[in-house]
Amino acid sequence: MRPFYFFPLGLVFILGLFLFLIVLFVLVQVEIISYAYERIGMSAGAIFLLLLLSLLGSAINIPLTRVHGGPMYTEQMVDFFGMRYVIPAFASHEDTIIAINVGGAIVPACISLYLLISTPGLFLRSLLGIAIVSLITQRLARPVPGVGIAVPMLIPPLIAAATGLLLAPNHAAALAYIAGTLGCLIGADLLNLHRLAGLGAPIASIGGAGTFDGIFFTGIVAVLLT
DSSP states (O other): OGGGBOOSBOHHHHHHHHHHHHHHHHHHHTTSSHHHHHHHTSOHHHHHHHHHHHHHHTTBEEEEEEEEOOSOOOSEEEEETTEEEEEOOOSOOSEEEEEEEIIIIIHHHHHHHHHHHHSTTOHHHHHHHHHHHHHHHHHHOEEETTTEEEOOTTHHHHHHHHHHHHHOGGGHHHHHHHHHHHHHIIIIIGGGGGGOTTSOOSEEEETSTTTHHHHHHHHHHHHHHO
């Protein structure tokens, strides 16, 4: 089971995200951004814990199914658009295991569902926002040998921010988070599952390497929008 537990990003970047959360926690304690968290619809403490859970959960992948993988790339680091992704060591060199990442898919999807239910009048606009982000990220997504499907790190958060401001100015942060996370998961991962065969990725994780960084930063940009 060891191959299913690994951080999708390089060690330096993971440590940088932990450092960011520490700084964020300090800012929350002095109430500099508490108001911003209240505007997104959740308490500052809850958002901090969920971001931390998302970061820690990024190391956990739950296997779902298998596809033909082709020649395998293992125990490497792959660079794509300035990001360095981790390819785990794996014993089997025949199939690519399709998994779902806890921190990059399950946690953000639950947060999005909560915001969608708790924010009045946002349902239809959220569906439109998800469709916009999904379409754009699907066009930008690229198959990366050994990794799976990847998108440039900052593109989904910026598209989500613009969508939130355009469709729901009074609830821009909530809509940006919903459209950014679900749109990235759908557009980058789910709509590109057919492109995974033959990439030589031991594990292709929905919300994992290739999309986790964009999803994580979408939450940060949503807070900054307020």
